[in-house]
Amino acid sequence: MSIDAATASPEWAYNLTAPFTFERVEDAVPVTPRSGELLVRLTAGAVCGSDLPFARGAMVPPLGHGTMGHPLHEVVGIVVQSEHPDFTSGDRVVGWATDWCALREQFVTRGDHVAKVRMDTSDAHATVAQSVACLLTVFGRLGSLEGKSVAIIGMGAFGLMTSVMAKERGASRIVGVDPVDRTDDIVGLPVDELARTTSRVWAASIADDDRPDIIFEMVGHQAATLADAMNAIAIGGTVVAYGVPDDDWYALPLRAFFRHNATLVTGVTLHHREMLELAQDYLIAHPEFAEHIVTDVFPVAQVEAAFRAAASPRPGQRKIVLTTG
Numbered sequence: 024m025s026i027d028a029a030t031a032s033p034e035w036a037y038n039l040t041a042p043f044t045f046e047r048v049e050d051a052v053p054v055t056p057r058s059g060e061l062l063v064r065l066t067a068g069a070v071c072g073s074d075l076p077f078a079r080g081a082m083v084p085p086l087g088h089g090t091m092g093h094p095l096h097e098v099v100g101i102v103v104q105s106e107h108p109d110f111t112s113g114d115r116v117v118g119w120a121t122d123w124c125a126l127r128e129q130f131v132t133r134g135d136h137v138a139k140v141r142m143d144t145s146d147a148h149a150t151v152a153q154s155v156a157c158l159l160t161v162f163g164r165l166g167s168l169e170g171k172s173v174a175i176i177g178m179g180a181f182g183l184m185t186s187v188m189a190k191e192r193g194a195s196r197i198v199g200v201d202p203v204d205r206t207d208d209i210v211g212l213p214v215d216e217l218a219r220t221t222s223r224v225w226a227a228s229i230a231d232d233d234r235p236d237i238i239f240e241m242v243g244h245q246a247a248t249l250a251d252a253m254n255a256i257a258i259g260g261t262v263v264a265y266g267v268p269d270d271d272w273y274a275l276p277l278r279a280f281f282r283h284n285a286t287l288v289t290g291v292t293l294h295h296r297e298m299l300e301l302a303q304d305y306l307i308a309h310p311e312f313a314e315h316i317v318t319d320v321f322p323v324a325q326v327e328a329a330f331r332a333a334a335s336p337r338p339g340q341r342k343i344v345l346t347t348g
Contacts, residue, residue: 036091036127037326042080043334045126045326051091054131056106061137063100063116064129065323067146069153070333070343071097072181073267074123076244078330082269084123092124095345097153098137099146100130107134115140117152118299126326128347138299142306147320147344148313154181154342155302155312161263161290162188168237169193174255176222176248177241178205178214180316180342181265185239186214187312198235200225204338211315222251229255239263246273253280253287261286319343 036051056062076082077094084090102114110116118137120130140149158181173194175182178201186197190213198216199205205217218225222242234257242248243266252262253276262285280287292298306312318341321329326345333343 034128037323038089038091039078039093040089043078043327043331045330047324048091051127053129056104056131058106059134060106060121060131061102061110061116061134062104062129062131063098063120063125063137064103065098065100065125065127065347066115067099067150067344067346067348068095068120068125068323069097069150069317070095070329070345071154072179072243072333075330075334076269077123079334086122086124090122090124092127092130094123095126096120096123097150098125098130098132099140099149100125103129105134110134110137110139117149117303118156119153119295126323126345136295138296138303141303144306144310144313146348147317147346150344151313151316151342152299152302152306154184154316155305156295156298157290157292158184158188159298159301159305160292161265161288162192164288164290165192165237165261165263167193170195171236172196172198172257174198174200174235174238174252175241176200176225176238176252177243178203178208178217179241179336182239182241183208183212183341184312184316185241185265186212189213189237189239194237203336207339208341222248222255226251226255234258235260237261237263239265241265243267244269246270246275249273250276253277253283253285256280256283256285259284261288263288263290265290315341317342317344321345323347 033050037045074094084093116137121132178199200218238252240252323345
C-alpha cells in the first residue's frame with residue numbers, strides 16, 4: 024500500500040501502544056491502493072485469535088512495531104476506491120485485510136482477498152464468512168469424515184463451528200474439550216460429550232479405545248494443546264493444527280506421534296475469493312449459523328474492551344465483532 028498525503032484528508036485510526044492498549048489517532052495519514060488493490064471503508068471487523076498475540080505484544084507486526092491499524096484482518100466494508108477490475112466504488116465486501124491493518128477508518132487490501140457480500144445480513148454477522156472460509160479450507164484437505172470419531176480441543180467460536188461441519192461430513196461421534204464451561208454454547212450443536220477440563224488432563228486419562236480418529240486443535244498460539252492432541256490421537260489418526268503459529272519452531276512429542284502412525288494436517292487459505300464464495304453459499308443455506316456464533320458486538324471506540332474480552336474466554340462468549348456504525 025502507498026500513502027498520498029497531498030490529496031487525501033486525515034482520518035481516524037488506532038495504534039497499539041502497549042499490550043491491549045490502543046490509542047485513537049484522529050489525523051492518521053490515509054493510505055491509497057495500488058494496482059490490484061482496494062481502498063475500503065471499515066464497517067465491521069471480527070477479533071480473531073490470531074490477532075491476540077500481536078495485541079498482547081508477543082509478536083511484532085510484519086510492517087514493524089507501531090503499525091497503524093494493526094491488528095485486525097477479518098473485515099466487512101464498503102469499497103471507496105478500486106484499482107481492481109472486479110470491484111467498483113460502493114461494493115460491499117467481506118474477507119481479509121491483507122496487511123492486518125484494518126483497525127482504521129479506511130484500509131487497503133488486495134482485491135483477490137475479498138468477495139462481494141451476497142448475504143442478506145448485518146455487517147457484524149457477515150464477518151463470519153471469513154471464518155467459514157478458513158474452516159472450509161481445512162475440511163477440504165480432510166475429505167469425508169464418514170464414521171470417524173472426532174475430538175475438538177478448544178470450544179470457542181471456531182471449535183463450535185468445527186463440530187457442525189464435522190457432523191455434516193459424516194463424523195460418528197464428537198467430543199469437545201475445554202476448561203471453560205461450554206454447556207450452554209453447545210446447545211443445538213452435534214457435540215456428543217463435553218469434557219470440561221484441560222487438554223493435558225484429558226489426553227493423559229484417555230483410554231486407548233476412546234482415542235479419536237481425528238483431533239482438531241482449535242486453541243492455537245502455543246505448543247501445549249497441539250502436543251496434547253498428538254499424544255491423544257488414535258493409531259493411524261489425524262491431528263489438525265488450526266490457526267497461524269506464533270513461533271517458527273514448536274517442541275512436540277514426535278516419538279509418540281510417530282508410534283501412532285499419525286498424520287499432522289495444517290491449512291492456510293490460498294484461494295481467498297473462491298473460499299469466501301463457498302463460505303457465503305454455506306451461510307446463505309444456514310442463516311442461523313452466524314447468529315449463533317456472533318455473541319458480542321462492540322463499537323470500535325471500545326476496541327480495548329473487545330480485545331481484552333477476546334483474550335479472556337467465558338461461557339456464552341463466542342465471536343467478538345467491532346462495528347463502526
